[in-house]
Amino acid sequence: MKVRLSRFVLSIIAAASASAAFAGEVQVAVAANFTAPVQAIAADFEKDTGNKVVASFGATGQFYAQIKNGAPFEVFLAADDTTPAKLETEGMTVPGSRFTYATGALALWSAKEGYVDANGDVLKKNAYNHLAIANPKTAPYGLAATQALDKLGLTQAVASKIVEGQNISQAQQFIATGNAELGFVALSQIYKDGKITSGSAWVVPASLHEPIKQDAVILNKGKDNPVAKQFSDYLKGPKAAAVIKSYGYTL
Template identity: 90%
Template structure:
């Protein structure tokens, strides 16, 4: 009996060691606006495949500079389509791996209930002290925010009130902590399963800014890693699509 039990335990241990040995991982760089969705997708991916996702979050422009300087990222999920295309033209990506994984939406948000009306009139009233946006040179959602202000003819009127975050996450933090009464964020940061999760918001019409197409691409450092391709394929699949839509993105 003891011998049989020992053999069973040994067999299980060998099996576990083998599965651990074959488990792989992929290093991904993710635009800050996609933090919550990719965390959910990565958890499903790890559960379904046994492979691990190691994610870093930040501004798309900052990631571009890091990738050019040799950062160890294997897959890049940007907040635009121009940065991955630029990396592609510079020969830094796996040919044919670039695709649009989501189209984002911009929102004007306040942590205060009832502060932002559903038509964004609060902007025109201009009775706030600080308006937070992401750095438009590094974060595509920051660029969309400046385009919106231009279209509304408010750029000069609010120029002295703008506070910039280096990423869309930092811009949201300024608002969440009360350092800015309101500001522009990615809808995905404040939206889940069909509703705004906190505060008050105006979903900015797409006509006020250029489409926020977000592209993913496998970088050269991921060329020899099958988990990089496996993760990108998973990102295209139905389970990931369900998560992406739940955060207010379009596919």
């Protein structure tokens, strides 16, 4: 009996080991604004497929430079549609793999309750010392912020008060820690299931900036990895769509 039981246990261990051996993974570069959604999507993906997403987070422009310099990313989830398109024209991507996975929204946010009003008038009153944005040269949400300021005629008025984060996550940190009274962030960073999760915010009208279409693409380093294609397809599915919408993106 003991021998049979031992063999049974060993067979289970062997099967589990074999399953683990066949499990794959994909290296994904993810725009910082999409950190929380992709973490939730990756967890679902692993449960559903047994395969793992290894994600790195940062500014889209910085990822572009890293990819051009040979970084081992296999899938790229950008915060715009122009950077993946540029990589596509430069022959750095798998043909036909690019698609828009989400359209983002920009928000003016403060960690203080009641500080930002429903119409964003606090921005025009200019009674603050620091306004945080992401670097507009590398972060599409930073670029959208500068476009909004320009449309509102506030570029010169707030120029001396702007503090730049390397990416949208760092811009949010400036605000969350009180180093800036308010600033521009991705709505997805402060929104979940229909409400603002902390502080106070104004969702910037889409008419004040160019559409923030976020494209995904399979990079050349992922062309021979079936998990790269599997994850890319998973992003288009209903489970991922539900997560993406819950963070305030549109599809």
